[in-house]
Amino acid sequence: MSENVRVRFAPSPTGALHIGGVRTALFNYLFAKKHKGTFVLRIEDTDQTRYVANAEQYIVDALEWCNIPFDEGPGKNEKFGPYRQSERKDLYKKYADELLEKGWAYYAFDTSEELDAHRKDHEANGKTFIYNWHNREKGRLVNSLVLSEEEVQQKISAGEKYVVRFKTPQDEVLVMQDEVRGEVKVNTNTLDDKVLFKSDGMPTYHLANIVDDHLMEISHVIRGEEWLPSLPLHTLLYRAFEWESPKFAHLSLILKPVGKGKLSKRDGDKLGFPVFPLEYTNEKTGDVSRGYREDGYFSDAFINMLALLGWNPGTEQELFSLEQLVEAFDLARVSKSGAKFSPDKTKWFNQQYLQQKTEEELATLFLPLLEKNNVSSDRTYIQKVVSLIKERAVFVDDFWGLSSFFFENPTEYEAKAAKKQWKETTGDLMTELVTVIETIEDFSIENAQTDIKGWITSKEIGFGKVMQPLRLSLVGKLAGPDLFEIMTMIGKEATIKRIQNAIAALS
């Protein structure tokens, strides 16, 4: 790419950013970095009625946590600022006027009620109401194409509400190029004359978007597929302004794992997995939605998973660092079809990332959990514990459940296992085992193994008869790492104590 690559992520601050939005941001980020370009954040807050105050900060925080921060945006490197459309409000009127002057747009005075009536009317007759040349000059709509100039001026100066609509050309087949889909063709006769400028003095998405992308010198627009239907309008707007159009890439949607439709913000907690990167508190209702961060996912695992949803490198590699993703990313390998989201695969990625972390890192992450359980222990001990249990874990949050017996005596014994493994004779056997253990001077893995195994062999009983109840005594259930590791970790005293506890409780 010889030109200067500038891409933007342009969310609307109406709430938390969900994973579909994060993926759009990610693909923009990867594309920008791949081409040594700039990743811009623009806040599209032209709809005052849907504005949510904490949303913008949430978006910034989410990108930060994902490690895909913007290069340019609100409060950062403001070369093309401001980056909030509400702060650019005065700008758009001028461009709407330009279109009006050139004859690419017109005033419309129809009220929402009148338009609804037209739509209903058409529907009743089995027709589709389109606000374009089919209807606009037939006298049933009130706009500057049918009204005289005096009438229009009169209405405006009388304070009558109006919008500015785009005047879609007639009888033309637009052939557009999409970077992931190839050619897209649309007949302009099927297009609505979209509102560009609202009666509240704000531009609509369509106008603001085109004006800002142009002014901010955006080279590639990478956005969700839900925008594909407005590509013709946007293409026409660039033509009307006589501006060079950026290249477009429309990303397929992320679908619900089960059932129908695209994943939406409301799905998350209902379906049992988060749809947001970070926990989010709804300002109005106070409802709290789960986040991947709070659920214990590593951000790099989360990003790795998202990158492979709708994109693939064409090789069999699945684990990518962010740098590797930047290196491998290519819009041409983005898939055209929608992808169902998979919570299972997300967990798998997290497990992979957890296994890759060092014991030092994991021990540090484990510390708060230990504190929560009122356990303090020395660092080397904790690291040793982590090394013994990490391969069983998917999340750091699993650690305590997998290792509590390294820090405190079991307080209960799993009933089913006890019933099966603790027979009538087990008590006596365990008592004898205690005496064996007591005689081991240097309580190392090797010595414990030699002595205990030797004793079992001499007794001519099955290993299971001893080892299973022993495990039950030390762990409280039939799970966990090698028993000799556990015994030497907790020490001779605790081992004996736990066996005696078990004898008292189970015999």
Next chain:
RNA sequence: GGCCCGUUCGUCUAGUGGUUAGGACGCAAGGUUUUCAUCCUUGAAACAGGAGUUCGAUUCUCCUACGGGCUACCA
């Protein structure tokens, strides 16, 4: 309803006219671990349907079906 986009194992996907249709998640079986998990091996599992083009279609074209998106003075 109209317009647009899509359709390979249950899911994510590789595949660009000739392949035993490959990988991953998940699932199942076996092995390892005298436990559990990990790990290893193996297995089941897919080209939506129909026409055409072609010596030959998963791959190209058309139709149908299905899925998805949009259809607001929301983005």
